[in-house]
Amino acid sequence: MDKELLELEAELKRLRPVLPSRELTAAIGRDLAAPPARRNFWAWAALPLAAVAAGVLLLQPTRTSAPAPALVQATPVAPAAPVAKFKPVSAENVLYAQSDDGLVTLADGTTALRYRSSYVDTITWKNPNTQASLRWSVPRTEERVVPVSFQ
């Protein structure tokens, strides 16, 4: 890049984006203080299966790329831990279904609006040395309950 573009780049870096509003920070605080959304049964059942699949796939690239041991070698060498080489590079959440249950009465008698959103979360890990990648997809259902009051 020429000097003029580098100067413009430096000028842009000096500009500070506006701060998020207090309302946004407060809303995040409320969300994080509330208990996390309940996951449905099949999502939980998928977690251990996905973990097993992830473990198998993680081991796969090192098996193929590791050099064959020399026949004359007397002392076995401990293999390097393959998991540490993978780093997460992206996490995506695809929304594939939404429903509005409308007004519902909760167990404590509170009236509330309930919404459901179904996602598939996909996390990708990559080994920067071998370029091997691992993708892990897990279904997730999120329920949002908004208490309402009538005046």
Add this chain to the structure above:
Amino acid sequence: MEDIPDDESWRDWFQHYGPKLLLCARQWTRSLADAEDVVQEAFVRFWRHQRKLGGEPQALLFTSVRRAATDLARRNARRSAREERAEGGRELLEPVFEIPQEGDDRRSDIETALRGLPPEQREVLVLKIWGELTFEQIATQLRIPPNTAASRYRYALAALREALSAADCHG
């Protein structure tokens, strides 16, 4: 960037990275209110489900913001054109950057020039300059080759320089 320690408060993290995330969210949404919704959803999801993954939390969070923006756009796709025009008008009045002690005209010119960039160039520029992502990370975010990300960045800077030169001449 380092991993987030377990005992770090979400407030500390959000205070540091929140402005960048909001700026990026504004590239993918139609109004500041929508951008704030997107940042809220993405940050809460990240803090609860993804921050323990290790690696590059900032890159993961930008992905989460982008995905939330895409979901919001899909949900809002049927909103009337009239409402969209009204929101677009308000958005033009809201500054994107903090107002400096002096040189506010220059900041305003830069914001105008940024809005005039093609969206695909603007998002690369914002992710690179203020998101502080590498071209490799931007390429992963946008699902484009790293060379394309680098080219878009250079085109964006050149277009900004041209627009700002024109503004200087007329101003």
